[in-house]
Amino acid sequence: GDSVTQMEGPVTLSEEAFLTINCTYTATGYPSLFWYVQYPGEGLQLLLKATKADDKGSNKGFEATYRKETTSFHLEKGSVQVSDSAVYFCALNTQGGSEKLVFGKGTKLTVNP
């Protein structure tokens, strides 16, 4: 079945450091790919998305590129802030007609001042 694999956390960085959170997927067909962020005590917020190969999603300084050849959708940010501390979930939505989102296990990011 479809699955998403994220790098295990937690990840701890200093402010202004470069961030990469790896995400790879297994899916039949051509899924849409998403990154969601969950701040402490809150629900999930859509951070960015990409719906086809070579699409780049971007938002709030975060970027991720849909790489079909490596089945990856790695999240990057050039300079993290303390306010970026949260749990990040990679997810896919298959083209098989299902409404289901398949989530990775989540990666907790802590940014220290």
Next chain:
Amino acid sequence: DTEVTQTPKHLVMGMTNKKSLKCEQHMGHRAMYWYKQKAKKPPELMFVYSYEKLSINESVPSRFSPECPNSSLLNLHLHALQPEDSALYLCASSQDRIPGGVNLYEQYFGPGTRLTVT
């Protein structure tokens, strides 16, 4: 406006109580979802409503009963819950999917209801 609202924010209930969680969206979305999220885990899908009809039930125990009174509202009725049902319950919505067609649309989540069963 991409807001999904949920009430209450917190709920404590005993194992013999009956309570309801409520979710509302005004984005014109015709698909709505209930998820359960335990600490340090991703959300787990419970139910999906598409065009106000239940389309997916992920083998959820009958002590959880969903209801979709109209296209903007989604309820989750709770009865005789167990302590292990304590979790964050998330509602989400997304744009229409033509029945039998593909779904490329992102889901928008509410802030959740933190449920504690005592």
